[in-house]
Amino acid sequence: MQIKDVLLAPGNGGFFYDDQTAIRAGASQNGFIYLGEPKTAGFASIRVPASSLSVGLVLEDGTVVWGDMMSVQYSGAGGRDPLFETDRMADLTSRVVAPRAFDVDVSRYLAACAKVLEPFEEKRLPLALEYGVSQALLRAAAHIRRCTMAEVICAEFDLALPTRRVPIYCQSGDAREINVDKMILKAVDVLPHGLINSRQKFGPNGQTFMEFVQWVAARTREIGPSGYHPVLHFDVYGWIGMEIGLEPQRIADFVCRVADSIPAFTVNIESPADFGSTQAQIESYARIVSILNERGSKARIVVDERCNTLEDVRLFAEANAAHLVQIKTPDVGSIADTARAVLLCKQNRVGAYVGGSCTETDLSAQASVHIAVATQADMMLAKPGMGVDEGFSIVGNEQNRILALLNRARLRNEKAG
Structure with missing residues (x-):
């Protein structure tokens, strides 16, 4: 046609x-x-x-x-x-x-x-x-x-029809406390993002951020449904490096302190520092990841800045320069490259997070869900917007519809075969 x-x-x-x-x-x-x-x-x-x-x-x-x-x-x-x-x-x-x-x-x-x-x-x-x-x-x-x-x-891509639900990650925007409560009440898989994008939100030596992390963990236990145990994911927009310096050892020490303060939870730290170039980012992130792995920390490093295109994803994945790569869909370009990026991460045993941006639309969010489900990414972003309810509904409902249709297709194929 x-x-x-x-x-x-x-x-x-x-x-x-x-x-x-x-x-x-x-x-x-x-x-x-x-x-x-x-x-x-x-x-x-x-x-x-x-x-x-x-x-x-x-x-x-x-x-x-x-x-x-x-x-x-x-x-x-x-x-x-x-x-x-x-x-x-x-x-x-x-x-x-x-x-x-x-x-x-x-x-x-x-x-x-x-x-x-x-x-x-x-x-x-x-x-x-x-x-x-x-x-x-x-x-x-x-x-x-x-x-x-x-x-x-x-x-x-010659992939089997998937059966597994992909965990959904919500972001809070500046309305942190209210939106954290919404996420917990809706039993979101990964939360809360936090938008730690300024010195005021990070605090001297990260103290304000550390207090927020501990509050999120306590709030999850306080109002969360029975058996609810989300991954806690915080995007710090490079502020660990800006506040305490760009030495990988010091950054790893700080990340370990964050994880140790809430030992019952797995903690994702996104964009701990910006080292100024893709190559510098790869080398320093690989070192931070190595230190955390050697210590057996429950903290995981997530790369965003300096990892934009499919080629960038390949470089970070092959260097083990992150535990989880955010595949930021509009930055990757063709959504076919998002699929390739997830598969690249899997080949290198690095987590694949089909992300994107709050600036997207309902249509782009729905298309991203199909990529994440088909490739069986490790998690995907609830988008667009910063309001929690809308993005979580768009992405979550689309995933449920996809899985229902795929299950029907699978049963039809089994009868035909």
Whole structure:
């Protein structure tokens, strides 16, 4: 089946784009906004509403399948692509992507992605554009094959139909206490993120952060349902390194103290430090991981910054430079590369976390769930937004629908065989 037309529709992301450099430099908050001048190219203010662009592929039978492109919350930081520009993405899609799309067989997903998303003028297309177009192509393949997107991925990568539910991770945003309570009451698998993105939230020598960690553990025991035992996952946005220095041994010591303060829980520490380049990040994270492993610590290091593309994921995984890799979907580019990234992590016995950003949309979140379930990732992010309820509902309900459909397909195949 061929693509007959390409539609574009501007839209909103699920949260805001934030200038991480300005926030790290000490920009203060006034209500929901940040005060001061932006420091990252493309930002007119430190916090701007997230925009998105939907791309619709009109198929021969009149069906229109959609995918959404956008940037991540901290665009232009940590080696990421710059801030999302709707007009530029629309122009590239119309001039470059659409003519290519008319010439592909959309039933062959990976081949279609390779053709439509090949470099332009010897440069890779913007990763946000790859992300949105690849979602639409995946939906097209699923429509033609009359199956789920997860089944398309399983077929293309020669994977067995999955049966295991993928644990869901929620993020709190700044409304920490209220959202932690919501997560606990809903028995979220992994929580709470915490948004520890400033010196005020981290505190001198990490004391404020340490108190928050202990409060989350105590609150989980206090109001959680019987038998509830989540993984506690905290994103510190490099503040361990910024506050106590970039010596891997000192960072590992601090992480061990965090884990030792709540011994009943497994603790994930995301982005403990930013060492300034991908290679430096790999070398230092590998050392931190090695120290924690030697000590038998229950703490796990999660990499985010400096690990963006599929090639970055490969480098970190092969170097064992993390216990868990966040595969940040809009930064990876083609959602087919998200699937490849999960499989790469598994080959190297490194945890794979299908993440993304609060700035995404319902459509991109649902497509990500199909990838996570098909590849059997270790966990996936509830997205979009920072409100807990909405993202948890979108991702959780989509996963349950997928598993019900896959179970039906499996029973049908068993009867036929």
